[in-house]
Amino acid sequence: MAGVDVETLQRWLRGFAASVAEQRDALTALDAAIGDADHGANMHRGMTAVTEAVTATPPADPTALLKQTATVLIRSVGGASGPLYGTLFLRMASATGGETVLEPATFAKALRAGLEGVISRGKAELGDKTMVDALAPALDALDASLAEGGSLATALHAASEAADAGRDATTPMIARKGRASYLGDRSAGHQDPGATSAALLVAAAAAAVSGDG
């Protein structure tokens, strides 16, 4: 595949929604350990609303779809995940210009803009034990693979592996942002729920672009 069209993006969002539904209790259990036991329920509510909106009012192009996804997430999730995931998709929408097919480099640039939005909204840095710890290495791997001439599918698989590794690396970290930071040293030894859902997002993108989503 040369690029990312609106159908591929829809596959991505539906795939992410399905992973969140499947991992809902696991995400909530991770959040119960160091947060407030609602990450699975909140993301499930938000992604269910996103897929319902896609079915009810299917957007014409990638930009419109990303924008609609952002609006629905900001409106339906609440907590910290709503503004953070909503900002990610909103910045992705702003980084695209209404093209019907996003070139791999444009898609990568949009994801990068999304990550920067998350960082500016949440003020988290790498190593703070947040979703940034999965997304930042994933996008570095994506850029590196594309620069080496890899296909978008190959590059997203590399990104997904990096996101999983980044997620796993949050376990020993001491949280510095969000509710887990209230625990101080006691937050170490637990995998971060936000990094876990972010790794699912990257995995769903790889599956959607490979056509096996």
Added chain:
Amino acid sequence: MKKLLNDPGDLVAESLRGLDRAHPELRVDHENRILYRADAPVAGKVGLLSGGGSGHEPAHGGFIGPGMLDAVCAGEVFTSPVPDQMAEATKNIDGGVGVLHLVWNYTGDVMNFDMAAELAAAETDTRVEAVVMNDDVAVEDSLFTAGRRGTGAAIAVEKIVGAAAEQGRNLTELADLARRVNENSRSMGMALTSCTVPAKGSPTFDLPDDEIEIGIGIHGEPGRRRVPLAPAHDIAQMLVDPVLADRDFTGGDGVLVFVNGMGATPMLELYLMYGEIAALLDKAGVVPARTLVGPYVTSLDMAGCSVSITKLDDEMIRLWDAPVATAGLRWGM
């Protein structure tokens, strides 16, 4: 899990429906989950908006009415409401002289209220100021945390600022007063048991029968440390010591002492705790000028308590004593 429920997914909506029936003096927008005092917007009065996740009742909806808040946005259980709700409420309580957002310091609440203020600024000409309330000494206030949590001090802020708003003070004065009450407040909480979030169905953390959590928040998040269960006298000391260590509460016009129940602790035990806490304050030369004892900022069915102390001045005492008519606090009218 044994709870009075139909479907956990409908809990917040159905509870709001009941609250609406029980309190005709409130107006409830069920679609947007916004609670208003019935006569909002009050012309010429600054509108006061707060809100947060559900599960803290009577906070936040129980503090709407003359002398306190104008509206509250209700989120899912322990989940911040969303910017659309806050922007809508802001528009509907603007009596022409602006709206003050009183925000409990949690990552989600702060981000959503920020986005709401941006939305309100883009869509209307309502002037909005926001004050973030952060009184919990269990959390170190540093670059390495999300900052101190907003807990019991919010009741003092909302009551005192609510009375001042009723007197017609302007937005800037009210924001300054809110910051002053917040800066003069410190809190510390403890849990005897975890709470059970209905959507999860089991306790958020396991706490053995012979252990307690010190330094908990109001969302069932575990505390700073776990210690063996101790007599109430010792627990009072564990709560009062860090509060008094963080700020000088002696002298002046005395303090407001607020002993809060976390939801499942009986008043009988809360008054016992107040007695222990008052004795410790006597010893430290801190004079309780006003007191509030009861479950006002709860954490679902958690057992335990928190203590909040606010250093008062003459003006704050007058505003605390001013009439208030809400479901949660009512005196003087």
